[in-house]
Amino acid sequence: MTQDDSPLIGSKLRLIMELRRLGISDQRVLGAIERVPRELFVPPTFVDQAYENVALPIGHGQTVSQPLIVALMTEALELSDRHKAFEIGTGSGYQTAILAKLCRRVFSIERHRALLREAEKRFAELRLHNITLRFGDGTKGWPEQAPFERIIVTAAAPELPTILADSLAEGGVLVAPVGEDRRDQQLLRIRREAEGFKTEELGPVRFVPLVAGLPRDGNAGTG
Numbered sequence: 001m002t003q004d005d006s007p008l009i010g011s012k013l014r015l016i017m018e019l020r021r022l023g024i025s026d027q028r029v030l031g032a033i034e035r036v037p038r039e040l041f042v043p044p045t046f047v048d049q050a051y052e053n054v055a056l057p058i059g060h061g062q063t064v065s066q067p068l069i070v071a072l073m074t075e076a077l078e079l080s081d082r083h084k085a086f087e088i089g090t091g092s093g094y095q096t097a098i099l100a101k102l103c104r105r106v107f108s109i110e111r112h113r114a115l116l117r118e119a120e121k122r123f124a125e126l127r128l129h130n131i132t133l134r135f136g137d138g139t140k141g142w143p144e145q146a147p148f149e150r151i152i153v154t155a156a157a158p159e160l161p162t163i164l165a166d167s168l169a170e171g172g173v174l175v176a177p178v179g180e181d182r183r184d185q186q187l188l189r190i191r192r193e194a195e196g197f198k199t200e201e202l203g204p205v206r207f208v209p210l211v212a213g214l215p216r217d218g219n220a221g222t223g
């Protein structure tokens with residue numbers, strides 16, 4: 001720890017206390033948030049806000065989710081170190097890194113190549129070796145790797161693509177924001193049981209849209 005880090009350490013501890021106060025009680029989730037340096041996942045100009053409970057821009061019109069939402073979604077997934085997880089929307093890679101601390105393997109897909117490359121560098125720097133990334137359209141799933149015990153979608157669709165629920169293993173859990181309108185999204189938790197799917201509403205959320213297909217220029221390097 002250098003003197004320059006200490007304001008961030010203080011703000012990180014304040015964030016953890018705030019998350020507890022807001023109802024996050026899973027120690028493993030709070031521990032992962034404490035161990036993953038969010039300042040590495042935000043643009044340099046936002047580093048001083050890295051531990052504020054807010055979403056921050058990461059370029060290409062996308063955002064790294066608010067810490068409370070990352071914590072709620074991670075808690076709702078009920079992860080264990082035996083699980084193989086699938087994330088749609090790598091973005092900055094922050095949520096991916098949290099998952100990587102709590103499960104066996106994470107497969108994450110992103111449709112902006114430039115974001116994926118930056119996330120890849122961060123995982124190398126943090127020595128997170130249980131993450132496999134793919135450039136592509138997550139609405140098509142990842143059939144070669146399915147089924148997954150856990151699936152998390154970090155962008156909202158009017159309806160959940162059926163291939164995603166179909167990619168769940170029996171006993172598996174999927175967490176995703178769903179809604180027609182940006183101001184009217186619900187966080188859903190779907191469990192695949194022997195008799196079928198069971199859906200719960202976890203509360204209102206606000207996410208960037210899940211967009212089918214790839215950006216028009218093919219690499220989206222400039223946004």
Ligand code: SAH
Binds near residue numbers: 064139
């Ligand atoms: N989990 C991310 C959140 C990023 S915002 C983080 O912690 O930073 C949602 C991300 O989903 C964006 O990066 C967006 O480009 C991506 N996305 C949207 N539609 C997608 C699709 N069909 N396939 C893959 N990624 C998609």
